[in-house]
Amino acid sequence: MIFSILLGTTIIFFIFKSLEDNVVYFFSPTEIYNKADISFNEKIRIGGLVKENSLVKNQKSIKFIITDLKNEIIVSFNGQVPNLFSEGKGVIAEGKLRDKKYFVASRILAKHDENYMPPEVSEALEKSN
Amino acid sequence: MFKNFFPNKILSLDNKFIVSLLFVMILIVLVGLVYALFISPPDYIQGDSVRIMYVHVPSSFIALGCFGLIGIASILNLIFKIKFVSLIAKSLAPIGCTFSLISIVTGSLWGKPTWGVWWVWDARLTSMLILFLFYFAYIFTWQFVNNFERANKITSIIGIVGLFNLPVIRYSVDWWNTLHQPSSITLTSAPTIHYTMLVPLIIMFLGMVIYSLIIFLLRYKTELMKLKLHKKNKNN
Numbered sequence: 523m524i525f526s527i528l529l530g531t532t533i534i535f536f537i538f539k540s541l542e543d544n545v546v547y548f549f550s551p552t553e554i555y556n557k558a559d560i561s562f563n564e565k566i567r568i569g570g571l572v573k574e575n576s577l578v579k580n581q582k583s584i585k586f587i588i589t590d591l592k593n594e595i596i597v598s599f600n601g602q603v604p605n606l607f608s609e610g611k612g613v614i615a616e617g618k619l620r621d622k623k624y625f626v627a628s629r630i631l632a633k634h635d636e637n638y639m640p641p642e643v644s645e646a647l648e649k650s651n
Numbered sequence: 652m653f654k655n656f657f658p659n660k661i662l663s664l665d666n667k668f669i670v671s672l673l674f675v676m677i678l679i680v681l682v683g684l685v686y687a688l689f690i691s692p693p694d695y696i697q698g699d700s701v702r703i704m705y706v707h708v709p710s711s712f713i714a715l716g717c718f719g720l721i722g723i724a725s726i727l728n729l730i731f732k733i734k735f736v737s738l739i740a741k742s743l744a745p746i747g748c749t750f751s752l753i754s755i756v757t758g759s760l761w762g763k764p765t766w767g768v769w770w771v772w773d774a775r776l777t778s779m780l781i782l783f784l785f786y787f788a789y790i791f792t793w794q795f796v797n798n799f800e801r802a803n804k805i806t807s808i809i810g811i812v813g814l815f816n817l818p819v820i821r822y823s824v825d826w827w828n829t830l831h832q833p834s835s836i837t838l839t840s841a842p843t844i845h846y847t848m849l850v851p852l853i854i855m856f857l858g859m860v861i862y863s864l865i866i867f868l869l870r871y872k873t874e875l876m877k878l879k880l881h882k883k884n885k886n887n
Contacts, residue, residue, distance in 0.1 A: 530811075545774045547829050548828050549828070604764075606697070606764075631768060644695035
């Protein structure tokens, strides 16, 4: 009995242990900056905020900067962004790193934060800031 | 309070009580739905898809809460070997299972317009899926292991092992980078949901908890009656 509980718990523990690398859904620009073993051929995800005034739209592609307020990575992307993608908001980009400062995305996800409020409140907050 | 869940109390529970609970539940859910769908404002970023939250968040809470109770019951069951505790856990499982599925489906419906995807394998979503699988295994075992003692033992082990998954779900958004946002409602700090959205959320939560309680009482009573019948048949 106790043995099977221990066994079950150990299995769970090892599953999480082996998932540890995958459990991290995305890396922040600072984590990329500090990371020693970066592979430039593998698909990875980076995430942070879309830097204000960094979004440049061309005919087909867009370019913007992902920041965690310490480090930044330039992202270029060719395709459709989600509706909630906008400057100053959270974003996750999936794709490949060219170098530590340049990222070519194949998919963009908008990340939502934990704040929920009506539009009037958000406007009022912005005014008071 | 716990004494109210002793077998003789439940068996003498009359339908009047259940029916009145049902009326209270319907009233609360109606008020909650009107508030959530019509009175409460759209979100400043998400727009109207924020309204999915009023079902999603209570479902997730109930799914986690039910498994918490199942885990505790499983521990009590293994230590003290009280039969009705395992019947409490058995009756809770389908409720939690259903709500974990509702949580995953509504989350997915919300994810598409918000994140741009239905599903990702981040820590929160994955651990929630694991919870559903634990429920599934738990119910499956009760269903298909015919010997009561054996089923009781196996399900208790599933209940206890699955208990470790609960803090992982709760804190996954803090421990790791996830696509899922961190908790808006915590014990330690003020909620980051505006009160015009928090109030319908709480009303809906209350209504859905009462709904779960009704289903639980009905199931639990049935289980106890089955046990009684089983004993009677044995004695004859």
